Amino acid sequence: MNGQARALIESMPNDIGTEAVGPLSFDEAFTLHHRAVFRTARAVVRDSALAEDVTQEVFLRLYRNLNSTPGEELLRAWLLRVTLNVARNTLRGQSRSMVRDNEYHKTTAENGFFVDAPEDDYERRMAIEEARRALDKIKEPMRSCLLLKQQGLSYREIATSLSLKETNIGSLVARGRKEFARVYGKIGGKR
Amino acid sequence: MTRCLDEARLQSYFDGELSIDLMESVTSHLASCVTCAAAARELEEETALLTTALSAEFEVSVPTETLRQRIDAAVLGERVAVAQATEKRSGLAAFFSGVLNFGTQRTLGFASLAVVIAFGAIVGVVMMRTGKQITSNPPAVTPLKSTDVQQLANATPPSVPSPTEESVVVPANDDVPGVRPEKFRRNKPSTNAVPQPVKLFPGERSYLQTIARLDTTINSNKREMRPSLRAEYERNLAVVDRAIAATRSAAKSNPNDPDTADFMFAAYQSKVDLLNTIADARVSNGPRH
Numbered sequence: 416m417n418g419q420a421r422a423l424i425e426s427m428p429n430d431i432g433t434e435a436v437g438p439l440s441f442d443e444a445f446t447l448h449h450r451a452v453f454r455t456a457r458a459v460v461r462d463s464a465l466a467e468d469v470t471q472e473v474f475l476r477l478y479r480n481l482n483s484t485p486g487e488e489l490l491r492a493w494l495l496r497v498t499l500n501v502a503r504n505t506l507r508g509q510s511r512s513m514v515r516d517n518e519y520h521k522t523t524a525e526n527g528f529f530v531d532a533p534e535d536d537y538e539r540r541m542a543i544e545e546a547r548r549a550l551d552k553i554k555e556p557m558r559s560c561l562l563l564k565q566q567g568l569s570y571r572e573i574a575t576s577l578s579l580k581e582t583n584i585g586s587l588v589a590r591g592r593k594e595f596a597r598v599y600g601k602i603g604g605k606r
Numbered sequence: 607m608t609r610c611l612d613e614a615r616l617q618s619y620f621d622g623e624l625s626i627d628l629m630e631s632v633t634s635h636l637a638s639c640v641t642c643a644a645a646a647r648e649l650e651e652e653t654a655l656l657t658t659a660l661s662a663e664f665e666v667s668v669p670t671e672t673l674r675q676r677i678d679a680a681v682l683g684e685r686v687a688v689a690q691a692t693e694k695r696s697g698l699a700a701f702f703s704g705v706l707n708f709g710t711q712r713t714l715g716f717a718s719l720a721v722v723i724a725f726g727a728i729v730g731v732v733m734m735r736t737g738k739q740i741t742s743n744p745p746a747v748t749p750l751k752s753t754d755v756q757q758l759a760n761a762t763p764p765s766v767p768s769p770t771e772e773s774v775v776v777p778a779n780d781d782v783p784g785v786r787p788e789k790f791r792r793n794k795p796s797t798n799a800v801p802q803p804v805k806l807f808p809g810e811r812s813y814l815q816t817i818a819r820l821d822t823t824i825n826s827n828k829r830e831m832r833p834s835l836r837a838e839y840e841r842n843l844a845v846v847d848r849a850i851a852a853t854r855s856a857a858k859s860n861p862n863d864p865d866t867a868d869f870m871f872a873a874y875q876s877k878v879d880l881l882n883t884i885a886d887a888r889v890s891n892g893p894r895h
Binding site: 441445449450453454457458463467470471474475478479539542543545546547549550561564565566569570583584585586588589590592593595596599 | 612613614615616617618621623649651652653655656657659660662663664666668669670672673674676677680681684
């Protein structure tokens, strides 16, 4: 898929005229929010290549709905809501097997995401794995609350992203955080 | 002393989600309540743990460039798909290859030559008419007789003026290949004082006039057309007409977008090309059948 995508990209001109609709243009929206979208996607699908697919789909949906997306204030919440939906759907189409985990390490190594020395690489990978295992034990919607909170979203944005009441977010974050500390301590992540 | 803090209130306090008043009351409560102060310390520790644990996940670099390129390509693909949906030219391209397959080299050469000459004539006539319209009433759109032109008329508002130019109907002189430039010159004195209720796009009138003229020429002896060619002609005409209708409604609903008007004119141009090729193929092949 990557080869095809690259060939396609090479055959495309770079200057795509993306219209400025609403307070934020498509380009600005990408520049501001692609990191949050990609990281959230990867935290859910656990695979960099899949997270790229998800990010592409999310911004394509933004492009298609430029006229109906919320204003600047809640755009990130809208994008992350779409991200969570697309990422979960992507995950449903994938088998939760070891193959995917191996694939993840392969692609991240190929893409040069771990550019540190090999020991650091290993340690960081283990740290990510431990955190992911702990997160897996936390029930929804607390898990998503924690993920979005760690990305710096406000309670209002989290509530919009997850279709929850804003007044419940504080409690959900508190419970999720307690649960994470308990599980993560058991796994041995507490050093 | 105020009531002890629940976990949601404490969390909101540390997340900066409380109003200023509530912030102050929580601060003063924490200063005086040992239990809540201990809970606050625990919260801070756990938050630090969470942040550290997830930092590896969130610190992994984001492939911004790759994403930018992929999304640009996807958006471009989306634009192309939309354009193709409105401008169905693939059927037309298939048609041209079909026409050229059964024709001879001479057909090809003649067709291109005639298209060039016809276009020169069209441009000339259009420019002269545009000059006249400034001083006189606009001329009527020429008769739209056949089904395909009716389709076109349906795409435009219904009140197209009635047939007025008899001189447009040129008898098919199959043995005179160079008939087209002459034909346009003959049609020149056609200023007719019929009001123009249909709101046309700038430049659209000339396409409509050209199409009506070519169409009349072709229809005047459609029966002589070879059945296979005729079937192909009708099929491709339907495709082009659909494209015209689609692009015209798009152009109408987006009057400020130059792209939509360009697509519409491209669709009109496709139809003119198609009609020209048919007329030429008939002229050059006709006598031998």
